[in-house]
Amino acid sequence: MKSARKGELIFEERPFTHVLDHSQQGQRCHSCLERSEHLKKCTACGLLRYCSLACQRCDWPIHRRECPCLKQVAPNVPLDSVRLMLRILIKTQLLEKEDQSTTETVWRRTFHDLMSHIEEIQVDPSRSQQFAQIVYTLRELCQGQLDLPPVTQLMEVFGKVTINSFTICDGDLQAVGVGLYLGASYLDHSCQPNAVVSFQGQKLMVRALRDIPEVKPSNIFISYTDQLAITEDRQRQLKEQYYFSCQCCRCQDISLDRLLKSFVCPVPTCTGAVCRIQVGELLPCGSCGMNSYEESYRRKVEDTFHHLIQDLQQIEQAKKAKDLDKVLSLCQKCLNPDTVMVLHSNNLLHIQALDRGLDVAIDLGLWEQALKYGLQLIPLYIKVYPSGSPQVGLLLLKVGKLELYLQRLECALQHLQQGESIIRVTHGRFHELYCQLSELIDQCTDELRVHMEHS
Ligand SMILES: [Zn+2]
Ligand SMILES: [Zn+2]
Ligand SMILES: [Zn+2]
Structure with missing residues (x-):
């Protein structure tokens, strides 16, 4: 069996099918996902845009059937999830008998092989509702244009798509699309992965993060979640989205969570950290062992925690509303001296505030401020x-x-x-x-x- 050195390409593949993220409409090619100033619209639907004739031709076998569906609901544009479903339905109908696999044999898989988790989806109220909405929109789209399979089969496809699709990111890790990759859907999750996925346009690449003695699908792990999160949040996300409980070494190790939940020890001469396990529950200081806290300290910890949670939520809202000045002032509020005196720098909330602060300062062209946040973040990122x-x-x-x-x-x-x-x-x-x-x-x-x- 082949081995892989750190940094080596384990495999790469093109998507089974993919869609451009709606936010990138008009900036990137619907086929190759590359940025282009000279996009040409499909004259029939006026919705999909391509950087070249070659890209348009490449997409045509699917778009030929998708185009009239999109046209009949225009100017409404269906959600990305609906468009991905539609394209997969078209592709599976087209390829009924054809070979749908990637080239390398160990990664060979067909759409048929994917897991659908139908039982879990059926008892999951939010997923069921999402499915019902998708079916409703698909019917509108396909009316008189395309025959939809029966609902049970649609649900199977829906399950496969939701469990197995990848968010396609650009170099800055910004989402530019979503796609289904048959070979890569073999890869299991670990919060301490030994491989990493990156994209070049629509092409997915898997590289080894460290030496892997035996390269086979069951030995390769990638991370499905945001790794900057405490264990219970990662686990909840994995359960809700992928229906499994992670058992990896990082999920067993409580020391990282303690770091991410830490507050400054109230003993003036101590530089240690006190971990806030949950509401009102504080562990002894890791450094001086102090464990009897005054009520005023307890209250300060709770207040700081709850204010930061609220402020971070407001930051997300302001980001969505593109109110950059508000984002910045909220970040400054989160990072004010009074807060930082109680909140330990390792605390996840502190890291998140710095993180948002860095990005918004860059967006506003405040280089000095951005650099200040960035420099504080480096040692924290390396730690977590x-x-x-x-x-x-x-x-x-x-x-x-x-x-x-x-x-x-x-x-x-x-x-x-x-x-x-x-x-x-x-x-x-x-x-x-x-x-x-x-x-x-x-x-x-x-x-x-x-x-x-x-x-
Ligand atoms: Zn293109
Ligand atoms: Zn079209
Ligand atoms: Zn884990």
């Missing part, structure tokens, strides 16, 4: 993300870019090089993100040389 996570690499890239822009060249070079060693593994040397990073390193090295010559 599994080692070699792409998120850590991306953060280092962001910070390095800010430092380069602000002419802190030595720091910039150091952070960009640290980012490079991660992105090289997670994305590979040919990924556009890696190329962008290499260019920044070159630019930084050049500018440093010029500086040295002048001083």
Whole structure:
């Protein structure tokens, strides 16, 4: 059996079918998902846009059948989930007898092989409701154009799609689409994965995060969830979305959760942390062992916790409303000196506030402020993300870019090089993100040389 070295490409594949994320409409090609300034509309439906004739031709076998369906509900645009269902129904009808598999044999799978979890979906009220809505819209779409299979079969397809589809991300981990990948749907989850998925356009790539002695589907694990979360939240998400309980080593290890729930020890001379397990329940300080807390301290911890939860919710709302100034002022509120005196820097809520603060400061062009947040985040990210996570690499890239822009060249070079060693593994040397990073390193090295010559 073949082995894989850290950073090696385990396999890559094209989607069985995919759709462009609605938010990217008009910016990216519906077929290859690449950004383009010269998108051409399908003249029939006026909805799908392609970067080239080649992309349009490539999509035509499916779009030929999808197009009249979309046309008959225009100007309404069905949800991405409905469009993905429709395309899968078309593709499975088209390929009834054809080989639907990926090329490499161990990853060979057909749509038929996918798990659907129908029993779980039937007893899940929110999923059942979602299914009913999808069926309703599909009927409207397909009326007189396409024969829909019976409801039981539709539910099977729905189950396979919801359990197995991948969010397709660009280099910055922003969602650009959603697709079904037959080979990659073999891969199981671990919160401490040994492989990582990245995308180049619509192509999915799986790379080894560390040396894997024996490469076979049952030995490869990727993460299905946001890894910046406490165990109970990750587990709930996995249960709700994928119907399983994770048993990985990270889920068994309580030390990380304690870190993410920590508050500053009230003993003035102590720099340790007190873990808030749940409402009103505090563990002894990990450093000085202090365990009898005054009521005022307990109250401060609870108040801080609840205010931050509220503020972070408001940040999400303000982000949705694209009110950037409000996002920034809320982040500043979360990170004010009074709060930071109680909230330990390792606390998840602190990390989340810094994270949102970094992004919004970048969006507002406040480079100094962004850099301040970014620098605080680096050691925290390294502590809480599994080692070699792409998120850590991306953060280092962001910070390095800010430092380069602000002419802190030595720091910039150091952070960009640290980012490079991660992105090289997670994305590979040919990924556009890696190329962008290499260019920044070159630019930084050049500018440093010029500086040295002048001083
Ligand atoms: Zn294209
Ligand atoms: Zn069309
Ligand atoms: Zn786990």
